[in-house]
Amino acid sequence: MNSRRFFLRVSLLSGGAMLIGGHEALAQPPQRGQAKPLDPNAFVKIAPDGVVTLTGKNPEMGQGIKTALPMILAEELDLDWKMVRVVQGDLDEVKFGSQSAGGSRSTPNNWDLLRRVGATARLMLVQAAANEWNVPVAECSTELGKVYHKASGKSVAYGEIAAKASALPMPNPDQVKPKESKDYKIIGKSMPTIDLPAMVTGKPIYSIDFKLPGMLFAVYEKCPVFGGKAVSANLDEIRKMPRVTHAFIVEGNGDVSSLASGVAIVAEKWWYANEARKKLRVVWEEGPTVTHTSVGYNAKAAELFNAKPAFAIRKDGDPEAVIASAAKKVDVKYTFPFISHAQLEPGNCAARYVDGKLEVWAPSQTPGRGLQMAALALSLKPADITIHQLRTGGGFGRRLANDYLVEASWIAKQIPNTPIKLLWTREDDMRHDFYRPGGYQHMRGAVDDKGNITAWHDHFVSFGEGEKFVPSSNISPGEFPANFLQNFAVEATLIPTAVPTGPLRAPRSNSLAWVIHSFIDELAYAAGKDPVQFRLNLLGEPRMVGKGMESYDAARMRAVLEKAAEVSGWGKRKLPKGTGLGVGFHYSHSGYFAEVAEVSVDAQKRVKVNKVWAVGDVGSEIIHPSSAKNQVEGAIIDGLSEMMNQEITIDKGHTVQSNYHQHQMVRMKQAPPEIEVHFVKSKNSPTGLGEPPLPPLLPAVANAIFAASGIRVRTLPMAKEGFKWA
Amino acid sequence: MAITMTLNGKAVSVDVPQNMPLLWVLRDELEMCGTKFGCGIGQCGACTVHQDGQPIRSCLTPVASVAGKKITTIEGLSPEGAHALQKAWMELDVPQCGYCQAGQLMSAAALLAKNSNPTDADIENAMDGNLCRCGTYIRIKKAVHLAVRMLNGSSPSEANNNE
Ligand code: FES
Ligand code: FES
Numbered sequence: 001m002n003s004r005r006f007f008l009r010v011s012l013l014s015g016g017a018m019l020i021g022g023h024e025a026l027a028q029p030p031q032r033g034q035a036k037p038l039d040p041n042a043f044v045k046i047a048p049d050g051v052v053t054l055t056g057k058n059p060e061m062g063q064g065i066k067t068a069l070p071m072i073l074a075e076e077l078d079l080d081w082k083m084v085r086v087v088q089g090d091l092d093e094v095k096f097g098s099q100s101a102g103g104s105r106s107t108p109n110n111w112d113l114l115r116r117v118g119a120t121a122r123l124m125l126v127q128a129a130a131n132e133w134n135v136p137v138a139e140c141s142t143e144l145g146k147v148y149h150k151a152s153g154k155s156v157a158y159g160e161i162a163a164k165a166s167a168l169p170m171p172n173p174d175q176v177k178p179k180e181s182k183d184y185k186i187i188g189k190s191m192p193t194i195d196l197p198a199m200v201t202g203k204p205i206y207s208i209d210f211k212l213p214g215m216l217f218a219v220y221e222k223c224p225v226f227g228g229k230a231v232s233a234n235l236d237e238i239r240k241m242p243r244v245t246h247a248f249i250v251e252g253n254g255d256v257s258s259l260a261s262g263v264a265i266v267a268e269k270w271w272y273a274n275e276a277r278k279k280l281r282v283v284w285e286e287g288p289t290v291t292h293t294s295v296g297y298n299a300k301a302a303e304l305f306n307a308k309p310a311f312a313i314r315k316d317g318d319p320e321a322v323i324a325s326a327a328k329k330v331d332v333k334y335t336f337p338f339i340s341h342a343q344l345e346p347g348n349c350a351a352r353y354v355d356g357k358l359e360v361w362a363p364s365q366t367p368g369r370g371l372q373m374a375a376l377a378l379s380l381k382p383a384d385i386t387i388h389q390l391r392t393g394g395g396f397g398r399r400l401a402n403d404y405l406v407e408a409s410w411i412a413k414q415i416p417n418t419p420i421k422l423l424w425t426r427e428d429d430m431r432h433d434f435y436r437p438g439g440y441q442h443m444r445g446a447v448d449d450k451g452n453i454t455a456w457h458d459h460f461v462s463f464g465e466g467e468k469f470v471p472s473s474n475i476s477p478g479e480f481p482a483n484f485l486q487n488f489a490v491e492a493t494l495i496p497t498a499v500p501t502g503p504l505r506a507p508r509s510n511s512l513a514w515v516i517h518s519f520i521d522e523l524a525y526a527a528g529k530d531p532v533q534f535r536l537n538l539l540g541e542p543r544m545v546g547k548g549m550e551s552y553d554a555a556r557m558r559a560v561l562e563k564a565a566e567v568s569g570w571g572k573r574k575l576p577k578g579t580g581l582g583v584g585f586h587y588s589h590s591g592y593f594a595e596v597a598e599v600s601v602d603a604q605k606r607v608k609v610n611k612v613w614a615v616g617d618v619g620s621e622i623i624h625p626s627s628a629k630n631q632v633e634g635a636i637i638d639g640l641s642e643m644m645n646q647e648i649t650i651d652k653g654h655t656v657q658s659n660y661h662q663h664q665m666v667r668m669k670q671a672p673p674e675i676e677v678h679f680v681k682s683k684n685s686p687t688g689l690g691e692p693p694l695p696p697l698l699p700a701v702a703n704a705i706f707a708a709s710g711i712r713v714r715t716l717p718m719a720k721e722g723f724k725w726a
Numbered sequence: 727m728a729i730t731m732t733l734n735g736k737a738v739s740v741d742v743p744q745n746m747p748l749l750w751v752l753r754d755e756l757e758m759c760g761t762k763f764g765c766g767i768g769q770c771g772a773c774t775v776h777q778d779g780q781p782i783r784s785c786l787t788p789v790a791s792v793a794g795k796k797i798t799t800i801e802g803l804s805p806e807g808a809h810a811l812q813k814a815w816m817e818l819d820v821p822q823c824g825y826c827q828a829g830q831l832m833s834a835a836a837l838l839a840k841n842s843n844p845t846d847a848d849i850e851n852a853m854d855g856n857l858c859r860c861g862t863y864i865r866i867k868k869a870v871h872l873a874v875r876m877l878n879g880s881s882p883s884e885a886n887n888n889e
Contacts, residue, residue, distance in 0.1 A: 064822070190819060192816070192819075193819055193821075195824070196815075196816050196819065196821065196824075197807050197816065199821050199824035199827055199828075200807055200812040200815045200816060200821075200827060200831060201760070201800065201801070201803075201804070201805060201806070201807045201812065202758075202759075202760020202761070202799065202800030202801045202803075202828045203760070204759040204760070205824075206759075206762075206825060208759075208762070208763065209759035211757075217754075242743075269750070269754045269755070270750065270754060271746055271747070271750040271754065342859060343823075343859055344762075344764045344770065344772060344823070344825045344826055344857065344858075344859040344860075345762070345764070345823070345825045346763065346764070392823065393762070393823045393824070393825025393826075394822075394823040394825060394859050394860060395823075396859075423763075425766060426764065426765045426766055426767070626819040627819065627822075630819065630822055630860075630862065630865065631822070633861060633862070633864055633865070634822055634860045634861035634862060635861070636861070637861030637863060638859075638860075638861050641861075659765055659766075659767055659769060660764075660765050660767075660769040660770055660857065661767070661769050665857055665859060666861070666863075667853075667854055667856075667857065667863075668849070668850050668853045668854065668856070668858075668863040668866065668867065669850035669851070669854060671861070671863040671864060672864075673846070673864075674864070675864060
């Protein structure tokens with residue numbers, strides 16, 4: 001395996017400030033794209049007045065990374081958090097390394113590097129002070145931004161010694177030892193979240209708030225049918241509307257993830273552009289997608305379930321034969337819908353094109369990819385594009401795509417020398433999303449008398465062409481319980497679709513965990529076993545199962561499952577009639593989570609989630625406990641929204657739902673009054689928390705509904721089966 | 727024709743079409759961007775402000791209808807974050823992305839102004855029009871209770887520990 005190396009650099013800024021930067025790279029760099037020499041202006045600046053500026057390099061979208069990453073640095077440097085300032089870094093992946101946020105990767109990608117940067121800087125500051133005082137380094141200590149020599153009672157603030165420290169040679173990497181976790185003073189404490197005061201006082205910190213003098217504002221009407229094209233429009237009439245400055249057709253480049261065809265209207269203020277849009281009449285060339293409907297997809301899936309699967313994703317043993325001869329078997333079908341991200345801040349982006357150079361202010365989760373896409377779409381050199389990152393009102397995966405960025409850039413290029421800002425309406429946002437794809441699963445399985453699963457067969461009808469899934473619609477051959485069963489098969493058939501799809505928080509897992517753990521529950525009941533015991537039996541001995549990409553730590557999952565059963569009083573509490581407990585677990589994004597839900601269901605199928613217990617193992621440290629708990633609570637409430645009411649349907653090639661009333665999320669009175677969160681700390685590097693708490697929630701609640709009412713939820717959203725919130 | 731209102735305690739005049747929603751007057755004419763756009767149809771509450779003390783959805787409020795009225799926005803709640811609710815929000819680290827929180831705070835402030843000791847059910851009813859996509863509802867409810875304790879004389883951390 002290619003090990004990783006760290007490249008650090010320290011330098012002196014005019015005025016006596018010390019700069020410490022670093023990046024991490026593979027020990028043997030890939031042939032292509034050799035990293036340029038490191039620009040030291042990254043990560044940490046220690047000014048003579050003691051103020052330490054840390055650069056939050058990853059996009060902040062509510063996951064708390066703008067606070068968590070600087071905390072790692074501050075810990076290793078022994079900083080006084082009061083003297084720490086955090087600024088959002090611009091996109092510069094040469095300087096910072098990867099700046100994308102998604103897949104809960106921000107923490108694991110930065111953990112080792114930031115600890116080394118911090119520890120190296122600390123050592124150099126100590127060395128500088130020791131040189132001054134003529135004492136051994138080993139006799140010096142650091143605390144709250146100062147170096148101390150306790151024996152002589154001397155101390156010096158970092159700011160005063162920073163200039164001298166930056167003149168020292170870099171220490172030998174072997175000498176640099178990041179702290180042990182028992183010595184942590186900042187990691188594991190809930191330090192005040194960066195931007196919190198700005199958030200509660202309404203400061204303009206979000207992407208939508210960003211403005212420049214002389215800015216014009218744009219709306220962009222895309223063809224309602226995915227992939228359709230604008231042919232003509234009443235542009236002359238639109239241009240005469242109040243305060244409208246420009247109106248033009250954008251041909252697009254045939255790729256809806258880059259630049260869909262449409263009509264741009266630009267005005268002095270956004271509202272005027274949007275008003276003018278009400279009068280817009282466009283002739284569209286709708287294209288072949290106009291025949292697509294959800295009804296058609298559902299009918300096709302039903303038809304495909306009667307035929308043999310098109311191809312195998314994995315086949316171990318002979319589940320067909322075992323099922324054919326089994327005494328106890330389960331044969332059921334599950335259906336889940338397309339859903340939208342519905343992050344609260346609608347898509348927007350600002351851009352300015354001057355003399356062949358493009359400057360963009362974007363709320364992207366993947367600014368690096370956005371830059372490449374804009375370069376391609378606008379025929380610009382990447383070097384001629386600058387991207388500034390702005391704080392965003394929620395990501396959930398929507399801002400992994402960069403369509404808003406390319407649209408804004410294109411519009412800006414048509415109106416050179418003028419900053420323009422594109423803002424979508426909620427309707428634009430919901431109707432032109434990259435949806436979590438729907439799917440259909442025909443599950444068959446068998447159990448023996450001892451409560452073992454003897455066979456598992458999944459016919460997954462999903463979306464794609466031939467054997468190629470559309471984005472985020474696949475199932476991996478290693479998905480649980482692969483490798484845990486001898487007779488196990490997952491086969492698939494794909495339905496072609498032109499509906500754009502993409503990752504939504506815990507992609508794939510957010511639907512698959514519901515199917516897998518609902519089905520395991522059905523098997524447990526068929527076997528007459530307790531659902532927790534049945535699952536422990538399935539996990540088996542604490543050990544690593546599977547290899548490479550498929551490796552799964554049964555010990556870590558057992559630990560969180562046992563803890564979830566313990567804290568929820570599983571099997572120990574007498575519950576009133578109509579109330580039940582359900583359990584689910586899932587491994588995704590390097591995190592192990594087990595959850596138990598207590599749910600009441602009445603005769604009218606009104607559902608109340610009384611409480612959820614969530615237990616997670618995301619490694620050795622919980623960097624910011626308050627934000628960690630917040631993420632888990634949010635994921636659970638998000639999961640409830642996905643279960644009950646959210647569905648995107650397609651009619652005549654376009655999205656039917658347009659706004660929150662048709663794609664409802666949980667409101668305060670529907671949220672569980674209590675969510676109890678526990679972390680099991682294991683000896684693994686810390687990993688992210690944005691995603692792994694979500695998937696187990698859906699089966700835990702569905703299984704609790706069964707325990708409470710005897711009704712199996714096999715279709716999402718549950719509202720389609722007559723359920724509603726109490 | 728200019729429309730005059732009292733905005734965060736000051737008389738303000740704007741010369742815009744009568745039907746321009748208050749939300750866009752605030753955000754784009756007056757450059758007060760604390761009030762947020764989420765849905766534009768009264769579903770999310772991100773645009774909540776007070777009209778004569780009552781919470782309203784500014785995205786659905788034509789500016790002409792607030793002529794002569796007192797409007798309070800998040801910028802006017804307390805610019806320094808000194809309102810008990812703002813302090814409670816910070817003490818409990820309520821926000822995730824934070825985008826909904828101006829609207830949440832304004833709904834909560836209107837509630838506390840008329841009900842100095844709300845129950846959970848009172849809070850749930852008052853906040854029913856405010857969506858939080860990040861799912862911070864449990865903390866919002868706790869923070870409203872905490873603000874009540876602070877208004878009754880406890881410091882933020884005392885009130886929090888007493889819970
Ligand atoms: S923007 Fe006004 S209620 Fe959503
Ligand atoms: S904190 Fe993100 S929408 Fe409420």
